[in-house]
Amino acid sequence: MLIGIPDRFAFLIEKVPEWCDGFVNGLLYVYVNGEMFPKKLYTTTLSDVWSLFDYAFTNPPKDERLYALPDDELFAELRRLRFPEYFTDDEDADEDYRYDIEYYEIGDWGYDIFAVSNGENVRVLIGHWENRESFELVNSTRITLSEFTKLRDEFSEYYKKEIQGEQHG
Secondary structure, eight states: OEEEETTTEEEEEEEOGGGOSSSOEEEEEEEETTEEESSSOOOEEGGGGGGGGSGGGTSOOBOHHHHTSOHHHHHHHHHHHHOGGGTOSOTTOOOOOTTEEOOHHHHHTTEEEEEEEOSSEEEEEEEEEEETTEEEEEEEEEEEHHHHHHHHHHHHHHIIIIIIHHHHO
16 A cells, blocks of 8 residues: 655555465555665565654654754754764763654665654655765655644554554454
């Protein structure tokens, strides 16, 4: 099922029954400005994508200062907040997950997705890393907060019905 607007921000999620053996497995891809991430076919344990509902996917943080930054500066700032160990000598620096839209497999392919709101709109940025010190912005988009909320609610409904229902059915 395609949820959202793929030429702006969307998820493609589909169960693949032949891949299910005790877990609900399938496909989960993210679209930002018509570009699909990750780039290759892979299996996602859909029963584990509940982690998407942590942090920014549930409620994108409102921060007008961050929202107003140019893409490269915003991405660099969100990266510093999320991965402070690469920017400070403080080994105990706390990671800030608030801006994350995360599920395990997207991270396994070297991608991180961030979101920030100004209260009316949401900026979504996706970056790729070879290692955590070499991290680059690869795409970004802006959507209205109502579009973001609709996408999140449709994804949540699909997850409850098709994934959790499959686990308990």
